[in-house]
Amino acid sequence: MSKKGKIIAVANQKGGVGKTTTSINLAAALALMQKKVLLIDSDPQGNASSGLGIVLQKGDQHLYHALTGGVPPLRVIRQTSVKNLSIMPTNIDLVAAEIELISISDREKQLSSILDGSICNNFDFLLIDCPPSLGLLTVNALTAADSVLIPMQCEYFAMEGLAQLVSTIRSVKKSFNTDLYMECLLLTMFDKRNRLTHQVADEISRHFSKQLFKTVIPRNVRLSECPSHGKAIFDYDNLSTGARSYNELASEFLTNQRI
Ligand code: ATP
Ligand code: MG
Numbered sequence: 622m623s624k625k626g627k628i629i630a631v632a633n634q635k636g637g638v639g640k641t642t643t644s645i646n647l648a649a650a651l652a653l654m655q656k657k658v659l660l661i662d663s664d665p666q667g668n669a670s671s672g673l674g675i676v677l678q679k680g681d682q683h684l685y686h687a688l689t690g691g692v693p694p695l696r697v698i699r700q701t702s703v704k705n706l707s708i709m710p711t712n713i714d715l716v717a718a719e720i721e722l723i724s725i726s727d728r729e730k731q732l733s734s735i736l737d738g739s740i741c742n743n744f745d746f747l748l749i750d751c752p753p754s755l756g757l758l759t760v761n762a763l764t765a766a767d768s769v770l771i772p773m774q775c776e777y778f779a780m781e782g783l784a785q786l787v788s789t790i791r792s793v794k795k796s797f798n799t800d801l802y803m804e805c806l807l808l809t810m811f812d813k814r815n816r817l818t819h820q821v822a823d824e825i826s827r828h829f830s831k832q833l834f835k836t837v838i839p840r841n842v843r844l845s846e847c848p849s850h851g852k853a854i855f856d857y858d859n860l861s862t863g864a865r866s867y868n869e870l871a872s873e874f875l876t877n878q879r880i
Pocket of ligand 2 (some may be wrong): 640641642664668750
């Protein structure tokens with residue numbers, strides 16, 4: 622009998638903190654470790670889709686159609702160029718979903734209901750790349766997820782944003798998804814020469830020591846280049862520090878699953 626795959630929402634309402642870079646490269650690293658992975662692009666910006674070289678043509682069906690149009694979700698899933706890594710892509714049309722969902726009963730549970738059963742059973746891990754907001758798309762992701770992984774950049778307002786996110790996670794947990802838990806926080810774009818980076822990292826680890834990945838993702842120019850080539854870091858520059866870091870993150874992530 623197949624086992625239900627684990628769903629992880631990659632979320633932070635703060636923009637540009639490394640959600641998409643982490644979603645793509647953690648998903649790719651796990652896939653290269655022989656795990657079957659589905660990346661769900663739940664951000665109308667469609668960065669996870671284009672970052673993996675998926676270009677949607679007019680008329681192509683994607684997450685929006687599965688979420689609000691009754692299209693069978695299996696029909697919108699595509700294989701990526703990375704073995705074992707599939708994607709449920711999206712584009713700017715997903716903006717409309719946030720508005721259309723408002724009038725649906727169980728509006729928070731739509732993503733959960735399309736991932737149930739046949740989709741979940743086909744994968745070991747399902748990663749959801751969330752948009753930079755705490756709107757209905759993020760609430761749907763948190764409602765569908767088993768856990769939430771929070772990428773954070775070590776900068777001045779990081780902790781304020783985190784408090785808001787933790788409060789949203791608590792209310793989703795209370796109302797829609799009692800089993801939701803925090804996977805871990807991930808420090809991204811870490812610049813070890815910057816003093817503020819170290820101060821913020823210290824503050825985060827004081828508050829969340831047990832919920833912080835030991836792996837830190839450094840600022841690495843190769844990571845910022847690969848989306849424009851439509852490739853995960855492992856296909857773009859497998860020897861870069863970015864590739865090494867995301868590989869290390871995937872190993873730590875898998876080790877944590879056995880606890
Ligand atoms: P949004 O909130 O808009 O969805 P995001 O949280 O998904 O943004 P990313 O798109 O992953 O963030 O990253 C923001 C920018 O920083 C991108 O240009 C990305 O290429 C770059 N970037 C992400 N991580 C790194 C890194 N470790 N080193 C260098 N550049 C990075
Ligand atoms: Mg993004």
